[in-house]
Amino acid sequence: MVKVLQYAGQAVVYAAVAVLIGYFASRPLYQQFPDGQAQIKLSFAHGAARVRDCRRLTPQEIAKLPPNERRPNTCDRARVTVRVQLDLDGKIIYDADLPPTGLAGDGPARVYQKFAVPPGRHVLIARLRDGRDTAGFNYETRQEIELAPGQNLAVDFKSDVGGFIFQ
């Protein structure tokens, strides 16, 4: 009888552990994003213009170089910062200077930003400056968008396809 009770007790322990594991393996539910909102995600990696143009080396400068390193041009590695701006319905929701990455400041500038926005019809303008000018933008894309609740709109940038891409 004692043995039967012991086995029953063990069954209770196993059941309790199984319930615990089964429940916490997927409950309670977690709400990551506010209900009824949409999201705009801005992300790209883009190499801006160099801080200085490449220039031709003078014959004297070339002569000073070791024979195996002689070349006609020299270029500074450093790049300028990228300025990016996101305008939603006339309101600037993101405006930032993105420094180049890398120890020598020669890598691409990168951004990864998320914005929760109300669903519905919006006008989204994305602007980017990647040159040495200090005013204005080299790229600007204006798009009317219709966001459904829970929709995720990705805003990418690729200079080789003409600028911003809305996906």
Place this chain on the structure above:
Amino acid sequence: MEILRAPLRFVFDRTERLLGLVFPPHWNPMLNLGALGFFFFWIITVSGVYVYIFFDTGVTQAYDSVEYMTHDQWYAAGVMRSLHRYASDGLIVVMLLHIAREFALDRYRGVRWFSWVTGVPVLVMVYAAGITGYWLVWDRLAQYVAIVSTEWLDQLPIFGEPIARNFLSAATLESRFFTLMVFIHIAVPLIALILLWVHLQRVSRPNINPPRGLAIGTLASLLVLSLVHPALSQGPADLSKVVGPIGLDWFYLPLYPVLEHWPGTVTWGGAGALLLMFIAIPWLPPLRKPPVARVDLPNCNGCMRCFNDCPYNAIAMRERSDGLPFERQAVVEPSLCVSCGICAGACPTATPFRRASELVAGIDLPDMTVAELREEVETRCAFRKDEIRILVFGCDHGVSLRGIDGASVKSISLRCIGQLPPSFIDYVLSKRLVDGVVLTGCSENSCYARLGIEWTNERVARERDPMLRARVPRERIRVLWAGRAGRRKLEALLTQFAGDLASLPPGASAVHKPDTREPSKELVDG
């Protein structure tokens, strides 16, 4: 640290006792946490291999292949998938309990630092393996895990392009990424297995297999859970939508909401600090180690009993160095010795009957020698003649013996009950110093020095050298493995034992049994 350890120890003691009501001592899950961890690992491996047969690593095929397993082949691959999931959760549970229990019982400092420190990367690896596993299903939970994980990694300034961009939209996602994830998901547990091997390197006879009954019960409960509440996907991932409410696995992902909302400097700084703290715990503060065991070569004949019994591989047998006509001699490795004294308990020369020569054991603890123990036994056994006389041998980590002494009870606390040479029981009973002997200590299967209880049980049962002589009347011996929380049990046992002893004919020699065993030449009985 004791402030943290004491309440935890209390909780573990109570839980262990509670489980002890329904589980036999060797089946108690609390006493088999490490072994259960291995058992879950094997379940995960077997179920993972089976599931992998049907899994497709393509972006668009991954989800469908998992759905096929879950619904079309629910009876085999579906059950295997659930077993894979739930055994992984079980592994986290037993692993965290194992860590907490070793901490509570102060079994992580001193020599044991090695097992503790090598366990830390195992913990990290198990989490990494679990998280990449969730990723592979490519449902909405996988989408959440992938995005939060990569966003967190992107907080480190080491990636030229944010790796979270892989999940920017369906157009940026590639199947190659899944192939990489599968590789990580398989490689990481393999590395964890190697680390587990390292984790056990300084432990002799590690308990890596749970007793059959516990294994059957555990597997059966996971199977029932898998059939009643199968693991399901949470809808296909869709990068054009944000992830709505999801069912997180709170065993693996409890910190994901934190990673998502707190700045990277805090989360990476916190994770780094936590990891460093975990690694440094054995030295916060370091254990004050008593002097390690010492070999006395003139009394050591290289019999290897101490070598066989040491729970920490701290004794090596080397070629004889003193010219005595024996092949080997015992050598103590101080960095591995925990000063438990089990070696002294195993030494056939550690017998209190020795009178012709000075009582010096072949191996002994310098600050608690066998000679001192004999002296203490003789001093403590100054009972009144008209009382029932009971001598309790306990250990510093088991039932507290403080205040237990009275007119008919005297106690001696050892480093470990395995430190007691069985000849001491024979000595006190045959010399009629006491009427009965109680051996007590940690909970069964929970010996602080790992093997002291096991060896003591086997020595008393005459299954392991040095054996308790057959002439010793077993009805005058009681054994109680009850741990720190077992004081009441000990008191009850003493009361009952005194009654039992009173009903026996007087004198320990009343129930002599002939010792049929050929006396060992190595035993030095007086």
